[in-house]
Amino acid sequence: MNTMSNAEHEIMVLRKTIEDLSHQIINSKHQEERILSEFSSMNSELVNLQRLLAKSNAELTAAREEAVHANHARARFLAIMTHEIRTPMNGVIGMADILLSSDLSDEQKRSVMLIQESAELLLGMINNMLDLSKMEAGKMQLQESTVNMRLLLDHIIRLIEPKVRENENTISAFIDYRVESDLIGDGGRIRQILLNLLSNANKFTKNGKIEISIQLKENSANSQALHIEVSDTGIGIAPDHQKNLFQPYAQADRPEQQDVEGTGLGLSICKSLVELMEGTIDLKSDKGKGSTFWFDIPLKKSPKEAELLVQTRPTRTEQPGRQEESAMPPLAIGQIEKPILIVEDNPINSQVIQLQLKKMGITNVHTASNGQEAVSIYLSHNYLMVLMDNRMPVMDGFQATRKIRELEAAEMRVAIPIIALTANTSQEDRQRCLDVGMDDILTKPVNLDSLTRIMHKWLPVTVTEKILDMSVIQEIIELNEAGDPEVLRTLIEMYQSETPKKLERLRTLAAAGDAEALADAAHELKSGSLSIGINHLSQLLSEIEKRSRQQDIQEIPEMVEALFPAYEKAKQELEQLVN
Amino acid sequence: MALQEKETAGQQLIIEADRLAEQVTHMQYLKQPDLYQRFGAKGRERTKQDSLYSLSYLAESVLMKSPALFINYISWLKLLLSGYRVTEEDLIVNLVAIKKVLLEHFEHHDKPRVVDYLDMGIDHVKTAELQQSYIMVNSTLGAEAGEYLEYLLQADRKQAYTLIITLLDQGISIKDIYIHIFQKSQYEIGRLWQISRINVAQEHYCTAATQSIISRLYPYWLQASGSERPRRLVSACVGAEQHEIGIRMLTDFFEMDGWDTYYLGANVPDHSLIQSIADYKADMVAISVTMTFHVHLVHELIEKIRASEKTAHIKIIVGGLPFNIDQGLWKLVGADGYAPDANKAIQLADTLVPVAELG
Numbered sequence: 024m025n026t027m028s029n030a031e032h033e034i035m036v037l038r039k040t041i042e043d044l045s046h047q048i049i050n051s052k053h054q055e056e057r058i059l060s061e062f063s064s065m066n067s068e069l070v071n072l073q074r075l076l077a078k079s080n081a082e083l084t085a086a087r088e089e090a091v092h093a094n095h096a097r098a099r100f101l102a103i104m105t106h107e108i109r110t111p112m113n114g115v116i117g118m119a120d121i122l123l124s125s126d127l128s129d130e131q132k133r134s135v136m137l138i139q140e141s142a143e144l145l146l147g148m149i150n151n152m153l154d155l156s157k158m159e160a161g162k163m164q165l166q167e168s169t170v171n172m173r174l175l176l177d178h179i180i181r182l183i184e185p186k187v188r189e190n191e192n193t194i195s196a197f198i199d200y201r202v203e204s205d206l207i208g209d210g211g212r213i214r215q216i217l218l219n220l221l222s223n224a225n226k227f228t229k230n231g232k233i234e235i236s237i238q239l240k241e242n243s244a245n246s247q248a249l250h251i252e253v254s255d256t257g258i259g260i261a262p263d264h265q266k267n268l269f270q271p272y273a274q275a276d277r278p279e280q281q282d283v284e285g286t287g288l289g290l291s292i293c294k295s296l297v298e299l300m301e302g303t304i305d306l307k308s309d310k311g312k313g314s315t316f317w318f319d320i321p322l323k324k325s326p327k328e329a330e331l332l333v334q335t336r337p338t339r340t341e342q343p344g345r346q347e348e349s350a351m352p353p354l355a356i357g358q359i360e361k362p363i364l365i366v367e368d369n370p371i372n373s374q375v376i377q378l379q380l381k382k383m384g385i386t387n388v389h390t391a392s393n394g395q396e397a398v399s400i401y402l403s404h405n406y407l408m409v410l411m412d413n414r415m416p417v418m419d420g421f422q423a424t425r426k427i428r429e430l431e432a433a434e435m436r437v438a439i440p441i442i443a444l445t446a447n448t449s450q451e452d453r454q455r456c457l458d459v460g461m462d463d464i465l466t467k468p469v470n471l472d473s474l475t476r477i478m479h480k481w482l483p484v485t486v487t488e489k490i491l492d493m494s495v496i497q498e499i500i501e502l503n504e505a506g507d508p509e510v511l512r513t514l515i516e517m518y519q520s521e522t523p524k525k526l527e528r529l530r531t532l533a534a535a536g537d538a539e540a541l542a543d544a545a546h547e548l549k550s551g552s553l554s555i556g557i558n559h560l561s562q563l564l565s566e567i568e569k570r571s572r573q574q575d576i577q578e579i580p581e582m583v584e585a586l587f588p589a590y591e592k593a594k595q596e597l598e599q600l601v602n
Numbered sequence: 603m604a605l606q607e608k609e610t611a612g613q614q615l616i617i618e619a620d621r622l623a624e625q626v627t628h629m630q631y632l633k634q635p636d637l638y639q640r641f642g643a644k645g646r647e648r649t650k651q652d653s654l655y656s657l658s659y660l661a662e663s664v665l666m667k668s669p670a671l672f673i674n675y676i677s678w679l680k681l682l683l684s685g686y687r688v689t690e691e692d693l694i695v696n697l698v699a700i701k702k703v704l705l706e707h708f709e710h711h712d713k714p715r716v717v718d719y720l721d722m723g724i725d726h727v728k729t730a731e732l733q734q735s736y737i738m739v740n741s742t743l744g745a746e747a748g749e750y751l752e753y754l755l756q757a758d759r760k761q762a763y764t765l766i767i768t769l770l771d772q773g774i775s776i777k778d779i780y781i782h783i784f785q786k787s788q789y790e791i792g793r794l795w796q797i798s799r800i801n802v803a804q805e806h807y808c809t810a811a812t813q814s815i816i817s818r819l820y821p822y823w824l825q826a827s828g829s830e831r832p833r834r835l836v837s838a839c840v841g842a843e844q845h846e847i848g849i850r851m852l853t854d855f856f857e858m859d860g861w862d863t864y865y866l867g868a869n870v871p872d873h874s875l876i877q878s879i880a881d882y883k884a885d886m887v888a889i890s891v892t893m894t895f896h897v898h899l900v901h902e903l904i905e906k907i908r909a910s911e912k913t914a915h916i917k918i919i920v921g922g923l924p925f926n927i928d929q930g931l932w933k934l935v936g937a938d939g940y941a942p943d944a945n946k947a948i949q950l951a952d953t954l955v956p957v958a959e960l961g
Contacts, residue, residue, distance in 0.1 A: 045643035052644075059806040064868070066810040067846055070817040071867050077820035078857075085826030 094159070108149050114513070115142045151288040155271060158295045165209040165299060169325055172202050172237055172249070175214055180235075183221050192228050192255075194221075197236040206247060206322035212296050213320070216304075219289045220253040220316045228257030228313070246323045254315035260308040268306065269294040293318070361407040362387040366397040366423065367444065368415040372467070376410060376444075379474050394423030401427055408481055411461065412444045413452075420444075421459045428460040440481040444469065490589075490596050495556030512601045514555050519594060522548065526586055529567075533576070533583040541579065542571035557593045560586065611712035612665025612898075615657060622703055623654035629699045634692070648686075649696065652679070656700060658895040660720055664712075666901075666935075668928040669719050671894045676723045678796065681733055685798025690727055697724045733796075736789040743774070743782035751787040755804065759811040766815055776823050777858060780851050781944070784812050788847055809847060816850070823858060832862040833955055836879050837888040839868040840899045845892035848922065852888060855944040856951070872906050880912040885955045887913075888947065889937075891922040901935040908936065917954040919947060 119139040123132065157163045176196050187194045217235070224233045233255050241248035260268065271291040297304040302320035363380065365388060367373040373390050380388055389404065391397040395418040397411065409427070413420040424441050431438050443456040446467040456464055465477055496511065525548045532541045549564035567582050609617065627650040631637055637645060656679065663672035683693055701720050704713070737751065738744045746769060753762035769779060788809065795805045837853045839846045846868045853865040864882050866875060879887055887907065891900055900920060907913045920937040932940030938954055941947035 042643050049644050049647050056802055059803055063806050063810060066813055067867055070813045070850070071865060073817040074820055074824075074865060077817075077824045080821070081824045082826040 095161075097159075112142055112146045112149065116146065117513075148288075151292055154292045155288050155295075158292070158299075163295070163299060165212060167207050167209055167323075169205045170208045170210040170213065170322065171204045172206065172213075173198055173204060175210055175217075176235065176237065179214060179217050179221065183218065183225065186222065187225050187233060190225055190228060191230045192225060192233050193231075194233045194235075196234070199237060199239040201239045201242065201247075202237060202249060203247060203324060205325045207325050208300065208320070208322040212300070216293045216296055216318065217251070217253065219293050223289065223316070224253050224255035224257065224314070227259075228255040231256035231313070240319055241321075244324075246321050248319060248321045250317060250319050252315055252317040254313065256313040259310040259312050259314055260306070261310045265306060265308060269304070361405050362389045364389045364391065364397065364400065364404070364406045364409045366391045366394065366409060366415070366420065367412040368392050369412075372412070372444075372469075376469055376474070379469065379471050382471065383475065383478065385478075394418030394420060394426075397423050398426045398430075402430070406439055408478075409439060409441045410444055410465065411441055413456070414445075420461075421455065424459045424461050442477055442481065490557070490559045490593050491600075492553075492556040492558040495553070496600065511555070515597050515601060518551065518555055518557075521551070522590060526583075526590060529583050529586065530580075533580045536576055538571045538574050538576050541576070542568050545571060552593075555597075557597075560589045560593050563589055610665060611710045611716050612661045612663075614710050615661035615664065615708070615716060616895075616898075618708065619654055619657040619661065622657055622700075622707060623650050625703045625707055626650075626653040626657075626696070626699045629703060630696055633699065634695060637692075640687075652683075653696060653700060655679075656697070660700075660716065660723070662895045662897050662924075663719050664716050665898050666924075666928070666931060668924075668931055668934070669722050670928040671897070671924055671931075672719050672723050673726045674923075674927040675894060676726045677733075680727060681793075682796045685796065694724060694727055697727065733793055736786050736793060741782070743769075743778060744786075747783045747786045747790075750783050751790055751808075754787065754791075754808040754811050755800065757807060759814065762811060763815050763818065766819070770819075770822065776819065777855065780854065784816065784851060785848070788812065813847060813850070816847075816854070827860060827862050832860055833886070833951075833957065834882050834884045835861045835863045835886050835888060835951070836866065836875070836882055836884040837863065837890070838866040838870045838875050839890045839892075840903055841868070841891070841893065841896040845922075846890070848892070849888065849890035852890070852921065852944045852947055855948060856888075859948050861951075872903050875903070876907060876910050876913050879907070879916055880910075884916060886917040886919065886951055888919050888921065891920070891924055894924045894927075897924045897931065897935065900937075904936040917951075919950060919954070921947060 116139060119135050119142065122135050123139070127135065154163070176198060180194060180196055184194065221233065221235065233253070236252045236254075238250040238252075239247055240250040269290050271288055294304050297318045297320060300320045302318055304316070304318035306314055306316045308314035363385060365373055365376055367376070367390070370392075373392075377388055377390070380386070389400060389406070391400050393415040394411075397409070398418070401409070411420040411424060418426075420443060424443075427441065428438070430436070438460075440462045441460065443461045443464045444467055445452060445456065445464060453464055463477060463481060465473055525544065529541065529544050529548070532544055545564045545568040549561050549568060552561040552564065563582065563586055567579060567586075570576065570579060570582075615622075627646060630649060630653075631646060637649070641648065656675070659675040660672050663669060663675075680690065680693060697720065701717060701724070704717060704720065708716070710716070737747045739748060746765065750762055750765055753759070753765065766779060766783070769783075770776070791800070791805055791808045794800045795802065800808075835853065835856045837849050837856075839849050850865055853863045857863045862882075864878065864884070866878055870878075875887075878884075889900055889903065891897055904918055907916065907918060917939075918937045919939045919941060920932050920935060921941055925931050925940045926942055929940070929942075939950045941950045
């Protein structure tokens with residue numbers, strides 16, 4: 024019994040221990056599962072939140088894009104609208120101009136002048152709105168070229184002077200002698216800013232003084248920072264108005280100036296333009312004593328020409344050439360249709376000539392490294408000119424020239440100008456060149472001046488002739504105070520809508536051989552073309568007019584045909600100017 | 603007894619399940635005293651839990667008049683128990699014990715139906731077959747799904763994520779990744795747990811890892827809806843369901859299809875779900891169930907949605923395992939439709955809420 028109970032007791036204790044352990048295990052299992060469940064629920068909630076977050080992020084992004092898009096659309100609308108208004112406005116101003124020059128009574132003249140002034144005022148406002156919308160749309164871009172601040176200042180003063188006198192003001196200008204005259208910047212926009220500040224100064228000043236000063240603020244190797252001030256002795260601006268002055272439409276909040284015209288956009292545009300130039304603009308003013316508006320802008324220095332040319336010609340020959348440079352007008356070459364062929368065995372020489380041609384705007388260039396190559400390439404191409412080295416392996420320049428002339432004779436092709444490239448300047452050698460059929464001689468080393476001279480001499484007139492007369496175009500652009508090419512644009516549109524018809528008429532008249540009508544028609548189109556600076560086409564027309572008047576109409580049909588490509592070229596160049 | 607007759611047999615069974623389960627366990631251990639030796643105290647606890655589970659499924663099956671639900675559960679249970687060295691015979695003893703307890707201790711006029719369903723289940727034990735793996739190497743993205751699951755089982759979620767990103771970079775669509783990788787691996791994880799190849803902690807980890815990967819993918823494809831007034835979907839899971847990943851994926855599919863979707867998750871109280879439907883001005887609500895014994899909750903929820911004035915008009919679709927087992931079940935719970943998978947759900951939604959209907 025005792026032994027039994029001992030053994031049983033032991034078993035009982037063991038069983039109890041096992042049971043306890045089992046319970047513990049079961050409990051901890053339960054616990055584990057509960058915790059795992061909790062963990063999973065928590066994770067699910069987190070993922071839910073993350074989904075919500077990702078969704079609202081996507082919505083916010085879309086909303087932002089929509090807002091940006093709406094803003095762009097608004098600015099675009101404004102730009103289109105203002106353009107649609109400006110075109111007829113220019114028509115109104117132009118017609119009023121014509122009307123003024125006709126026989127009018129004083130009463131009528133005053134009325135027309137009122138129309139003109141109102142139209143100009145309206146146009147100015149529209150131009151400002153257009154600028155603003157361009158800036159808001161991020162479309163405003165600077166057009167950089169060489170700026171001569173002295174010339175610019177001179178122009179501006181001449182433009183503003185009549186208005187300054189109207190208000191019985193005097194104007195004076197100062198420019199730091201250290202300001203370089205060939206800085207790089209957007210001259211048109213600088214002029215716009217200055218004109219704006221000046222006309223503001225004049226608006227708010229009666230019987231006082233207006234001063235412009237351009238100071239050199241910083242001078243570095245590559246740029247000059249200018250400090251430009253426009254000050255007046257006018258009514259001044261109260262401090263609390265000063266801070267909002269560069270905001271759009273700020274002027275509207277200034278009741279004391281309600282009699283002064285303007286959209287109130289001018290200064291905000293000036294600020295945007297100055298900032299686009301990476302500059303700053305601000306003012307200092309005392310009420311009753313006048314205001315000084317100033318802006319600082321950095322302008323790049325233009326690279327020195329000598330530095331540019333170092334690579335393209337040896338320095339030794341540079342000096343004598345330079346003196347003649349001013350005498351030789353630079354070539355204004357547009358795209359040439361046919362290429363120029365350079366035949367030269369020395370690749371460096373060939374490269375130098377190519378670079379020089381490129382500087383003149385000629386990039387359509389083929390090369391051959393000996394006479395044989397030149398002849399075979401000549402067979403399959405139409406060239407404007409051949410520049411031919413005399414001494415080359417395989418086949419020299421003399422032989423090649425002879426071959427080409429033979430081919431031309433056999434195929435009835437027009438003889439192409441062939442220019443010899445030679446280091447030998449003896450009379451004998453020159454004669455030899457001409458004997459084999461070469462047209463001219465370029466002495467090595469070839470420099471820009473001699474090459475330019477040769478090009479002037481031998482390239483067809485259509486290539487070298489200036490297509491546009493920029494001085495005329497500049498004058499037209501300056502008609503508009505803000506320096507915007509709007510007037511030019513309108514004129515070009517008008518010209519483009521009429522000219523094709525007139526050219527067709529010339530063609531018909533040429534075919535009919537009606538010399539008198541031809542002369543009149545050519546004259547009319549010539550005047551129209553000259554007035555917007557279309558140079559080359561006008562010269563062609565002038566020649567047609569001259570010959571027609573002399574009843575010399577044999578070559579007229581051919582000359583009339585040449586007008587069409589000339590017109591197309593002029594059109595392209597004009598479009599580049601205004602776009 | 604007359605008082606209890608107010609409930610249906612199924613409802614009555616749910617109420618009494620715990621008490622009956624205790625009696626079943628007691629009876630089974632009387633019949634098989636060796637069970638204690640084989641499984642210890644833990645085994646008895648398990649037996650009671652399993653019995654409770656079986657009773658719940660039986661109850662739901664009766665409640666929904668759907669024997670298929672219970673039969674499917676038997677297949678699942680057999681597979682699960684085999685992992686614990688519980689034999690077919692043990693299972694039959696347990697089910698017979700349930701039957702005996704019901705006959706002796708459960709009173710309801712509809713009791714014969716309950717016993718009928720149980721008999722069908724007992725018969726099914728013999729025929730139920732073991733389930734094959736869900737991941738087939740030669741099916742679409744099968745090899746990748748296998749690789750993905752392997753990473754998860756090694757607790758290497760970084761590699762798993764890298765794999766998914768690589769697939770996306772290769773031009774595999776998010777939808778394909780959802781269907782062929784996430785869904786398949788989830789099914790497989792369930793099966794592996796059922797046959798005791800992985801433990802419950804691993805199951806939780808794998809699911810959580812996939813969820814976290816899904817959430818990291820949101821910025822890749824979630825976009826603001828393009829149309830003025832996109833169709834709106836509110837989705838949720840009834841009851842305290844851990845198995846919410848399926849409806850989450852379904853909701854994402856709707857979002858990818860241009861719907862504006864709001865996934866409320868599991869455990870959402872009925873009244874907040876109804877409030878959300880109204881707040882979001884939803885056109886449709888999708889409700890998911892995985893655990894068959896939650897089906898009656900869907901029924902109740904749908905009744906509440908229909909009863910509320912602000913949500914009475916809404917279209918309701920349901921989905922989840924019970925609806926797949928018994929394809930007529932959706933009508934019983936009062937839904938407008940059911941779909942076996944996400945793509946079919948979208949097709950169904952297009953007929954229930956056509957795009958053109960909206961201004």
